Amino acid sequence: MEKDNPATKRSRDRDDKHHRSHHRDSHRRSDHKSSSSRRDERERSFEREGSRDRKHRESSYEEVEAKNKRKEREESEERGEKRAKVGEGNREEKRERRRFGDKAKEEEEIEFSNAANSGDPVQNVNINKQKKDAFQILKPELEVDPESNPHFDARMGIDKNKLLRPKRMTFQFVEEGKWSKDAEIIKLKSQFGEAKAKELKAKQAQLAKAKADINPNLIEVSERIITKEKLKDPIPEIEWWDLAILVSGSYDDITDGVLTEDKLKKEKITIYVEHPRPIEPPAEPAPPPPQPMKLTKKEQKKLRTQRRLAREKDKQEMIRQGLIEPPKPKVKLSNLMKVLGSEATQDPTKLEMEIRSAAAEREQAHVDRNIARKLTPAERREKKERKLFDDPNTAETIVSVYRINDLSHPKTRFKVDVNAQENRLTGCTVISEGISVVVVEGGSKSIKRYGKLMLRRISWAEAVKEEEAGDEDEDKPPNKCVLVWQGSVAKSSFSKFSVHECITEAAAKKVFADAGVAHYWDLAVNFSENEF
Template sequence: LGGSVPPAVVPVAAAVADSRNRIAELTAQIQAKLGSRPGFLQQPVATPTAAAAAAAATRPTPLILNAEGRTVDSTGREIQLAHHTPTLKANIRAQKREQFKIHQEKVIEDVSELNFFDQRVGAKPVQRGRRAFRFHEKGKYEQLAQRLRTRAKLERLQQEIAQAAKKTGISSATKIALMVPAARQAKEGKDEIPDVEWWDTFIIKGESYDSVIDAVVTGGEPLENLLEGVTNLVEHPIQMKAPTLPPRGPAPLPVFLTQKERKKLRRQNRREAWKEKQEKIRLGLEPPPEPKVRMSNLMRVLGSQQVQDPTKVEAHVREQMAKRQKAHEEANASRKLTTEQRRDKKLRKLKEDTTRGVHVSVYRVLSLTNPAKKFKVEMNAKQLFLTGCVVLYRNVNLVVVEGGPRQQSKYRRLMLSRIKWSEDTIQGEGEKTEKNQCQLVWEGTVKSRSFGELKFKVCPTESLAREHFRKHGVEHYWDLAYSSTLLELADA
């Protein structure tokens, strides 16, 4: 058993030895082929044993910890491992920039030592500067703002000095210039008390307050002589109106309420007034009203008093009824308009505002020979405060009226409905007769009035009639009416 090899192991060992020899032969052949070619480095091919050794060398060193958890080597000695400290990319870039600057300064120094170097020529940087944020220092804009405020304050101060000089009558430049050194001293030393304040330099005759006091106390000079521009008069400020914003746009139109809504609103208002009156009576601010006694509710209201003295109670009730009737009539009389007020109210309703436009109507009447109808045309125009004219020419009698929309509505009803033009007959050609009629030729709106009070104008010829309208700048009224008349005659 001790020195003999088992029979099963002998073939395995022989196979291993054979494979090693085979690998060695192949390695020698490859080295021989590579050595015959130029440019190839002849490097020894690692055997499996050498490859395994190299792989074992590249493996990480095993970490050995002692009982206390500290790192030790194979001999048991404590060692200190080098720890990798992480850093930011920005810090790495900053270190590279510092190194680059140091290197660039060295290059520039080397260049300046050359004989052909010109200092007047600026050397361009090797690398373009980084466009970084440039923050302003703290307090920069505060200083600028303070400087602007000081300048504005000085300008305002100079204006006040000029106004004070005008009020006190000091127009000399030397008097006004006294403020400059005082302001300069105040600026240099704010804590120092000046001999005289700058606002007192205009009224004090002296270099300081002490000189004025000495002159009054010791010299006995009156104070009025040492002050300029000081009197016993009091200046009252001018009363100014409070600043109010102008109205923006036109005023909103009032809401139109229906009859049902108006009744409801009146009922609510009366209800609120009744509640307020009841509250005052409950608090004792007003006496309670007397009971409204009538002959019909006499027994129900008074009761036993009526039985005791019916004659006296009846007289008292009738007196109350007369009193209420009188109060009612007096209230109606106080609300009743006087004759002048009624006239003014009627005029306000008739007169209309024509600043935004004047409504014009042109009527053509075949005949205006009837004096009654002629009077109605003229008098109604005056009562409605209409302006215009009436031109009489054969069968083209033109009536032009100017006014507001309501005035025109009333006058249109007069001319086309109320006056019965067909009652009159007109003698035509030969023995032919026709009925009189009135037509509305044109109505519209113009900018301003062209005529004054309504007047009649008799024109024997067509040229005179047109000339009358041309003087007022409205000859197209006549042209329209006359041309329509000619067309009607041609059709007939």
């Protein structure tokens, strides 16, 4: 075997190394090629899947479109059936109107049918709407669909069409007087036109409303029938109760008011007491109503509290229902942070102005309420009059007669006159030598005040003229005023209060005699304090 030289060996090694590197590069290229082919294959598979999805989506779109078309076709068929039913109803209505001679509506239907035969779809829709409004073709609708109810069971055999079917008219009686009223309205229309008929209809509606407002449970109350009292029978010769016990049947057996036993029927006299038959009074007054129970102070306070709580509860209930607005929170500077919280720190200046304006509004509302409750000058005057004077229509007239020894002083005379007029009293003052009489008439309040003036307030002993004080005799009694008589009368005898100065007693008595009360003067003259 030939031995290789070193150069040949090195060239062979170089060739082997080159071959190995080339093989390695080719292997790498093949790996790269395989990975790119796999990527291309994956992209092609994605494209195939996308095309299948598109085809599936297109097929689903076609199915939905076909389903919508089928639904529209069913709805159009259903509308056609409804139109056929409506047309049948319209034809039936026309036959009824033709049978009863309603020509005007028939001509209107002919116009509708002619317009419907024309090719304008908008006009046909309007005509159908007019027909529906004219004939009021209503289809009952359920408030709640049974199938939408989660507890609905279709196996129960409930037919929805039967539920939608309108109920038949039940038998109803005609109200009394209906046909006569209709005939009267037609007669008025033919005679006087529509105005008179409308007036009659309005009057009938008012009568019906008035009857409807009447409570049928109330018992009609009429005036009490007062039976006329029978005339009394003439006095008989002998009374019926004496006739049964007298033997002779007359009062001739009684002499000098004495009746012997032999002239009586003793068998008629028994231990029993015979009562006459009771007779009802012709008009017995009704019993007085029950008096209200008097409550103590504690009970009244408790009742006021209960009423206030009930009012507050009703107010809260109305606020809860939304009938009235809830009151605004009463915000003050003292409770600002407690009510508003964090809102108070956002704009404190503006908030303070709002709070002060709200407080001013509340104060003004309080003042306005007080002004609204305040009485007007006329109402205050009327209230004061009610307090000072009695009602002249209901109060009784009271008369007081006073006797005064001396009424010559102008100061006391002025007081007597002016106070009587201010208290709205009528009567007179008669001044004569040695005696003066004052008569006043009026209500109890005025008479009471005037009595205090005459008997307590005026100092009669000091009311003497200064020129007469020195010449006064020691035996002359002191000047004073006494109440002679006080009582009530049916009506007043005087129209106003007047003062009369008389020289003689006859002239003084004539003043009272002219008013029909001359006995007042006699009472005052003959009055003596020792009698009482």
